[in-house]
Amino acid sequence: MIQKPTLKSSLKSLLYIAPMMLIVGTFNLYPIVRSFLMSFYADYNIFTGEVSSYGINNFIDIFKDPEFILAIRNTFIFVLGVVPASIAISLGIAILLNRVQVLSGFFRSIYFLPFVTSTVAISIVWGWIYHSRFGLLNYALGLLGFSPIEFLTDPSNSMLALIIMAIWKGLGFNIILFLVGLNNIDGNYYSAAKIDGAKGWQRFTNITLPLLGPTMFLVSVMGVINSFKVFDEVFALFQSRPGPAGSAMTVVYYIFQKFYQESQYGIAAAAGIVLFLIILVFTLVQMAFNKKFVHY
């Protein structure tokens, strides 16, 4: 029953995809092209939409802008602070969850809870937990004998505050993916390893880790991509500012500020393209790494 497309079947299919294509075309495809063009606007009138010349000035300008350099730096710090720690913790929890049957679903539900909550709302709650005088965290640190930390008002701590919260929020998502990955590992490997006398840690490094390769790859790619786009957390945690003294400026916050608050569309679009390229390079590097080191 294999049929070739005909003019009639194509026209009919068109009716089915048209509504989706109309929306996706207008709000997903066209803006990609437009963003690329906008990043090369050298002289642009935001009121008439007239472009008098194109050039790479926007890209030169952002790389000369210390604020953008800080944004790039902070975004990398955020990615490096969140992704590896999140992977290690969520893998550990997934392995523990996988070992128990009773209450396993109950625990999993709790770990996953932050995923469904509004980033803005939960950031406001974390802002309260981080409060330097009345916050729960500083109270707990006080009990352990530490002096209070100014999480939200000291510029040197703002990235730390963001990272801790982001790890907490993202755990559940990674745990689910690791649970699926762990369940795809054939139990016979473990039985065989045990007969050969492999200890728990050896089984972990020689069976679990290598066979989790594809999941590890997926979790890290998704983690990196999402972390590069951090914005809501910053906006809500530091009350509509990019951290104390601009210390938690991130790339997406920079785009937002240039575009929304300063109406510098070309600059904002150029920063967006840089973000896209960074994400693209990271994804390609991880894919290459995956090909080389992950054996299925």
Add this chain to the structure above:
Amino acid sequence: MEEVNHKETPLMTKLFKARKKSETETVKDSNPASKIAVYILLTIGSFTMLIPFLWMISTALKSPAEAVAMPPVWIPQIFRIENFARAFEVAPFGRYFLNSVLITSISTLGELLTTILAAFAFAKMKFYGKNLLFTILIATMMVPGELLIIPNYLTISKLNLINTYSAMILPYLASVFSVFMLKQNFESVPNELYYAAKVDGTSDFKFLWMIMVPLSKSAIVAVAILKIIGSWNSFMWPLIVTNERLLRPLPVGLQAFTTEAGTQYELLMAASTIVIAPMIIIYLFLQRYIIMGVAKSGLKG
């Protein structure tokens, strides 16, 4: 029709039912001490996860003095439910709530309609350029949505839609991700069924809604719930396209409330609870669909 649904069960079984792998794992854990250690670790971990939620609800029920008491009070002397009422008075949270319900429900229903139709065409129908178009669509998923905000804002303002509900709904009436998820699912419905229906004279449209959609119910529910969560929690786009207070959805209203409430933390936490609670309720009832959606998006993404 039952045999079609079994396509989804292996994954569900893995996550929800007895696990065959764990049996072999359990042998190694026959030592009760290590089992207890695992439970202790998991309990400490989940308690840590819950602290922000518990602290939010606890503060939301406190008096102003209790909220800033040191050492902290976990259980207030009187549960001040009126903090919620006061939050509704200080800012129009009722209106924000309705806005969120409106925006979320219309964009979810709209997206389901457009993506079910498109996913069906990609899964079962024949047309020129199908693979090329699908590849282009998948490629767009790599582009960060934040990059699209600038041109989309210009489009919306050109359509004179700034400060309207339409501005917050229109761009979200379709999603490549959902088309992708549903296409995978529709493909698992056997072609024989489709051709048999055709021979019987059932139109494509009727086949889609009478057979395909009911058979793919759980995938559609999963897509819908992920959309509801995303839409309810979305922040940056509504913030950009609205500056009228009464049009704000909940997250934008809550963010503005942080300046309006000042240091009244009990009100701020009551307002945060109002934003978070509906999604937690949906999650508690429908979590298997959400987790299935996440696991599937992970498997295929």
